[in-house]
Amino acid sequence: MKNELPSTSRSLPIALIRAREGVMAPIRDMLSATGLTEQQWRVLRVLAEFGPLDSSTLADRASLLFPSLTRIVSAMAKRNLITQTRDSTDRRRQIIEIAEAGQTLIDEYADEAAQIAGSFRARLGDENYEQLLDLLAMLDPAQRD
């Protein structure tokens, strides 16, 4: 039996890309005022929520690959948005913590970011929004079990 490729208009990868474009557009508009990239914002968000983290955990929670994280963290440290500390018991590890300037940015833009998030929830409706998150989680390789 032969499987037909779905039309690209009903292709899951393409639908995910387009949805992401739609969601990120207003966020990027907001971020352009901060000088932060989307990924840098994600790093700050995670650090603000969970406190100091080692690189592995941070990479995991911000959904960034290690090589990207290395470069992003290094750029953010130069701007004093975060601090990097070597773990004293295991010098391979690195602890990353949000710095004052980073926390200030978060505080300054949290409201606007929350409003953007809220606008998408409003567009879909609460129930659809929650279900979308649940369905997306089912595709997340980290949560498959």
Place this chain on the structure above:
Amino acid sequence: MKNELPSTSRSLPIALIRAREGVMAPIRDMLSATGLTEQQWRVLRVLAEFGPLDSSTLADRASLLFPSLTRIVSAMAKRNLITQTRDSTDRRRQIIEIAEAGQTLIDEYADEAAQIAGSFRARLGDENYEQLLDLLAMLDPAQRD
């Protein structure tokens, strides 16, 4: 009234990224055997489905920005996967068409790609899968109206 930022674990942008990772992983595994990138595969898929297209339409249907498309198309033309022709009536435009080698790749891997797509549909169930596509479409800026 104050909006709270949602926890990153229930953040829509992050959920979209992770879902995309999960969906693309097996596709990338497949593509590694072809020497195609994910985007090149998408270009071939669109051209195979719709026939020869001008760059704008192709960019739109493959969800690629123009600068990316320029580079991708140029790389694919070098490998004779596609052909580029200047539009005779409007020399600004370019018509892009799948070439024999490109069509061969599509034919060769269509089954495997369809099976991967089918496995995600099976994981979510038909109904959930369709609803996911519908919800994602609601976030697509091109379909908002």
Place this chain on the structure above:
DNA sequence: TAGCAATCATTGATATGTTAAGGACAACAT
């Protein structure tokens, strides 16, 4: 305790995403 494998992180190389600027052509008004 010297050697080796495993872990954590960085670097390199190539492709793409993103924004801004530029180049070529077309359509239109004067």
Place this chain on the structure above:
DNA sequence: ATGTTGTCCTTAACATATCAATGATTGCTA
């Protein structure tokens, strides 16, 4: 026919994604 404006596409510049290779430590083991 000329200049202006708009459209289609490319180039440039920078940041990120991805995979592969390498460096730096640690932990284990003979």
